[in-house]
Amino acid sequence: QKEVEQNSGPLSVPEGAIASLNCTYSDRGSQSFFWYRQYSGKSPELIMSIYSNGDKEDGRFTAQLNKASQYVSLLIRDSQPSDSATYLCAVNRPGGFKTIFGAGTRLFVKA
Amino acid sequence: EAQVTQNPRYLITVTGKKLTVTCSQNMNHEYMSWYRQDPGLGLRQIYYSMNVEVTDKGDVPEGYKVSRKEKRNFPLILESPSPNQTSLYFCASTRSGGPGNTIYFGEGSWLTVV
Numbered sequence: 595q596k597e598v599e600q601n602s603g604p605l606s607v608p609e610g611a612i613a614s615l616n617c618t619y620s621d622r623g624s625q626s627f628f629w630y631r632q633y634s635g636k637s638p639e640l641i642m643s644i645y646s647n648g649d650k651e652d653g654r655f656t657a658q659l660n661k662a663s664q665y666v667s668l669l670i671r672d673s674q675p676s677d678s679a680t681y682l683c684a685v686n687r688p689g690g691f692k693t694i695f696g697a698g699t700r701l702f703v704k705a
Numbered sequence: 706e707a708q709v710t711q712n713p714r715y716l717i718t719v720t721g722k723k724l725t726v727t728c729s730q731n732m733n734h735e736y737m738s739w740y741r742q743d744p745g746l747g748l749r750q751i752y753y754s755m756n757v758e759v760t761d762k763g764d765v766p767e768g769y770k771v772s773r774k775e776k777r778n779f780p781l782i783l784e785s786p787s788p789n790q791t792s793l794y795f796c797a798s799t800r801s802g803g804p805g806n807t808i809y810f811g812e813g814s815w816l817t818v819v
Contacts, residue, residue: 598747602745628808630808635813636812636813637795637810637811637812637813638748638795638808638810639810640807640808643807682747682748684808692750692753692763693750693808694750695740695747695748695749696747697745697746697747698747
């Protein structure tokens with residue numbers, strides 16, 4: 595079992611729809627959770643971080659964390675073609691010194 | 706401007722020919738690391754450093770070396786590259802390794818070993 599698992603996709607949604615990206619992790623002691631966006635051939639960039647159970651909203655993005663079920667999700671409202679990218683889920687191991695990345699989910703937003 | 710700079714960006718080399726990928730950050734961050742990214746496997750940590758002269762293995766350290774003689778620089782050394790080290794490499798830095806700190810990535814180095 596991978597430490598951080600994501601559906602590789604691709605996930606295809608029409609412009610204006612809600613895109614829902616999911617991630618599960620195996621280490622119950624994990625403390626911090628991140629979503630990075632990576633455009634093809636570019637480096638990852640942080641879009642959301644979340645540390646406690648519940649929802650965290652930032653513009654069109656909402657991160658959701660459920661530690662009991664060990665999953666974290668990212669919702670993108672009003673999806674735009676510019677949101678087409680690979681989204682990487684990342685989790686800090688207990689102790690906080692190492693970040694483990696999922697393999698990423700490719701998102702396509704169709705105009 | 707906050708930056709992580711790595712060089713070269715693109716390199717084709719032959720099996721066994723030693724190479725070094727340089728990495729430099731201008732944010733005075735203590736924590737630096739190297740990742741490789743392969744299709745279907747995501748980003749995997751090769752080595753990390755918590756400060757000058759303090760380095761440790763990540764999840765896939767075999768075939769790589771690093772050094773941290775200065776806070777700003779963290780070169781990745783492939784003593785005898787092999788084709789299975791063909792990959793996209795990212796250098797990264799954070800202010801500290803603790804939870805909640807943003808990882809800043811370099812632009813990536815595409816390495817092909819033939």
